[in-house]
Amino acid sequence: MDYKEILWSPVRIGNHECINRFFAQPMECVDSDTEGNPTERTYRRYENLYKGNFGFVDLEAITVTNESRARKTQLEIMPRNEKPLAKFIKHLKSIHPKVKIVFQLTHSGEISEPEFSRRVTVKPIYGKGGDLLTEEEVDHIIDQFVLSSKIAQAAGADGIDLKFCHGYLGSQILRPYNDRKWKYGGAWENRSRFAYDLMERIRKGVNDKNFLIGSKVSVWEGFPGGCGSAGPDSPLMDLTESIDLLKGLEARGASYFVESLGNVHASMNYMEAVQDEPYLAYLHFYFANMMKQALKPETVVIGSSFSPFRGKKNKLLFIAPGKSSLFAMGARCISDGMMDMIGLGRQSFADPFTPLKLKEGREEEIKYCTQCMNCEELMIRQQPVGCVAFNKSYAELFKEIRKTMGKLTELHT
Ligand SMILES: Cc1cc2nc3c(=O)[nH]c(=O)nc-3n(C[C@H](O)[C@H](O)[C@H](O)COP(=O)(O)O)c2cc1C
Numbered sequence: 001m002d003y004k005e006i007l008w009s010p011v012r013i014g015n016h017e018c019i020n021r022f023f024a025q026p027m028e029c030v031d032s033d034t035e036g037n038p039t040e041r042t043y044r045r046y047e048n049l050y051k052g053n054f055g056f057v058d059l060e061a062i063t064v065t066n067e068s069r070a071r072k073t074q075l076e077i078m079p080r081n082e083k084p085l086a087k088f089i090k091h092l093k094s095i096h097p098k099v100k101i102v103f104q105l106t107h108s109g110e111i112s113e114p115e116f117s118r119r120v121t122v123k124p125i126y127g128k129g130g131d132l133l134t135e136e137e138v139d140h141i142i143d144q145f146v147l148s149s150k151i152a153q154a155a156g157a158d159g160i161d162l163k164f165c166h167g168y169l170g171s172q173i174l175r176p177y178n179d180r181k182w183k184y185g186g187a188w189e190n191r192s193r194f195a196y197d198l199m200e201r202i203r204k205g206v207n208d209k210n211f212l213i214g215s216k217v218s219v220w221e222g223f224p225g226g227c228g229s230a231g232p233d234s235p236l237m238d239l240t241e242s243i244d245l246l247k248g249l250e251a252r253g254a255s256y257f258v259e260s261l262g263n264v265h266a267s268m269n270y271m272e273a274v275q276d277e278p279y280l281a282y283l284h285f286y287f288a289n290m291m292k293q294a295l296k297p298e299t300v301v302i303g304s305s306f307s308p309f310r311g312k313k314n315k316l317l318f319i320a321p322g323k324s325s326l327f328a329m330g331a332r333c334i335s336d337g338m339m340d341m342i343g344l345g346r347q348s349f350a351d352p353f354t355p356l357k358l359k360e361g362r363e364e365e366i367k368y369c370t371q372c373m374n375c376e377e378l379m380i381r382q383q384p385v386g387c388v389a390f391n392k393s394y395a396e397l398f399k400e401i402r403k404t405m406g407k408l409t410e411l412h413t
Pocket of ligand 1: 025026027028029060061104163165166216260271272273304305306307308343344345346347375376379385
């Protein structure tokens with residue numbers, strides 16, 4: 001089979017079928033209105049992903065509370081947002097009824113921005129801090145996630161993605177660094193309680209076999225004491241707990257997982273391979289394969305970090321262009337059984353029509369992500385996010401921001 005046949009073959013997730021193997025990664029774009037509802041910009045972005053024929057779309061990190069959040073104009077999922085979200089989903093489904101969409105539910109915890117919200121922590125970490133969360137507060141956060149899941153269901157989403165990656169609250173609780181002696185810390189049994197209780201409560205709360213529940217997980221956070229390390233301050237990788245988490249969530253009804261690595265503050269490049277380090281993408285394949293081997297064959301594993309592969313012009317060495325392009329590499333990863341779908345993050349900004357153009361034989365027209373990281377800079381600066389390289393309106397915004405605010409010195413939150 002050639003790569004087009006592989007990438008355009010359908011795949012089952014739970015009781016759903018995706019039309020192809022393209023997954024639009026959750027990508028925060030800081031463009032909601034003041035109540036956390038989608039705006040014109042949000043509509044345009046997702047319309048394009050639907051028109052571009054991504055088989056499976058993950059709606060960017062949508063916060064279950066506006067009390068603690070990372071972005072000033074972040075999408076929110078609280079009772080007041082139900083109607084606007086329902087309208088939004090209805091509109092998207094009218095564009096392409098077969099495209100599946102899940103909402104990535106999140107709480108930002110220690111990544112919350114104190115300038116406009118409350119930074120909270122399970123155990124203060126060097127360089128961040130925040131108010132120490134009590135057991136009752138975490139119990140309440142679980143209630144908020146369950147409520148948000150029901151809102152997602154009522155709004156017409158096909159499911160949810162529980163965000164256990166990149167250092168947001170889900171990962172903060174799980175990581176060995178959380179050795180505080182409390183209901184949600186210390187022994188793995190306590191650190192995994194949040195994830196497992198959440199999963200069980202949501203399954204029961206939505207009570208619908210067709211409602212997809214999955215999770216994007218940083219299987220290795222990439223700093224001492226982070227998820228996937230051997231102890232509270234250990235720099236050594238140990239994936240025992242990460243594998244247990246995946247299996248534990250699967251046993252409780254998760255039907256898909258998105259592989260990820262890293263942390264937005266401490267180890268950004270593991271999350272998003274930058275221009276001069278495209279080979280970091282290979283690390284992701286190792287972890288996706290590990291997930292695939294650990295889980296049941298029917299559980300869908302989605303791989304990450306495909307943007308650096310681009311077309312036939314990339315910076316990968318020792319490999320012929322025909323084999324290292326995004327499509328060739330993606331199809332290879334699927335046919336070798338390392339993963340079931342390929343996730344496109346920054347590439348979905350550069351060209352949301354990537355899957356459709358492949359299907360229609362218009363590969364030459366595809367615009368490939370340059371990993372310039374200007375989208376990331378817009379996000380860090382709390383501005384609406386999009387592709388600065390190929391979208392004029394974001395290019396102009398970026399120029400303006402650089403003029404008024406100067407160059408960003410550090411590219412992390
Ligand atoms: C501007 C921006 C926003 C992002 N927002 C999210 C998000 O909301 N949730 C998430 O899990 N990952 C988020 N990510 C990470 C991507 O989903 C993805 O994992 C990462 O960019 C690697 O994929 P890529 O090489 O295809 O870009 C974001 C990345 C960028 C650059």
